Amino acid sequence: MISVYLVDDHAVVRAGFRSLLEAEADIAVVGEAASGEEAYSGYVELQPDVVVTDVSMPGEGGLGFMRRLLKRDKDAKALVMSMFDDVAFVKRAMEYGAMGYISKSDDPELLVQAVRAVAAGDTWVAPMLAQEMLGSMRTGEGSPQALLTDREFEVFVLLASGKDAKEIADILHLSSKTVGTHQTRIFHKLRVNTGAELARLAIRLNIINP
Numbered sequence: 355m356i357s358v359y360l361v362d363d364h365a366v367v368r369a370g371f372r373s374l375l376e377a378e379a380d381i382a383v384v385g386e387a388a389s390g391e392e393a394y395s396g397y398v399e400l401q402p403d404v405v406v407t408d409v410s411m412p413g414e415g416g417l418g419f420m421r422r423l424l425k426r427d428k429d430a431k432a433l434v435m436s437m438f439d440d441v442a443f444v445k446r447a448m449e450y451g452a453m454g455y456i457s458k459s460d461d462p463e464l465l466v467q468a469v470r471a472v473a474a475g476d477t478w479v480a481p482m483l484a485q486e487m488l489g490s491m492r493t494g495e496g497s498p499q500a501l502l503t504d505r506e507f508e509v510f511v512l513l514a515s516g517k518d519a520k521e522i523a524d525i526l527h528l529s530s531k532t533v534g535t536h537q538t539r540i541f542h543k544l545r546v547n548t549g550a551e552l553a554r555l556a557i558r559l560n561i562i563n564p
Contacts, residue, residue, distance in 0.1 A: 356473040357384045359402035361393040361419070363411040371406065374462055381469060390419025397423060403473045409436040409443065410508060412527045417450060417504040424451040433472045435465065440511055440562060444483050454478040501543045509536040513549060514556035
């Protein structure tokens with residue numbers, strides 16, 4: 355039996371995932387958490403086979419939680435399931451040690467496949483994202499990921515995608531003021547002065563599609 359720990363700040367989403375996974379005879383959901391901080395302490399107690407975590411949550415967020423978890427337990431198996439379907443997020447998650455990545459817009463049945471693959475120790479990325487990753491790797495371009503914190507990176511991708519501060523604040527559960535602070539730091543670190551320059555940089559680096 356594969357034990358799964360669900361981490362997402364939306365109870366309705368967790369309920370949907372739980373229903374989908376527990377319909378399978380070989381999978382059991384052993385716990386849920388609504389934030390990275392809650393998930394970290396819960397993991398220590400539950401020791402699940404697979405952690406399915408969202409990226410955008412209040413507090414440290416999914417990437418921060420996953421990085422902290424894998425520092426504590428290098429054998430932890432994390433599968434990221436996120437609203438972000440940008441290749442840059444997949445790369446960042448994999449760099450942190452995630453064994454799988456699936457977009458919430460993918461066919462729900464892919465989640466079952468991904469959980470089984472990750473539980474078996476295999477790397478699994480949703481087919482469409484895997485194709486995009488391959489194309490991105492062939493360009494030989496780098497990315498600004500190393501310069502930005504996890505939260506700054508999330509804001510960067512959303513800004514480059516055309517979202518305004520209020521929309522980003524709603525998506526990431528932040529205040530508009532905090533988003534503005536992140537934006538200022540992002541512009542400084544990436545040496546751009548306008549949103550248009552930021553978008554062009556993101557397109558050039560294959561972080562978003564033109």
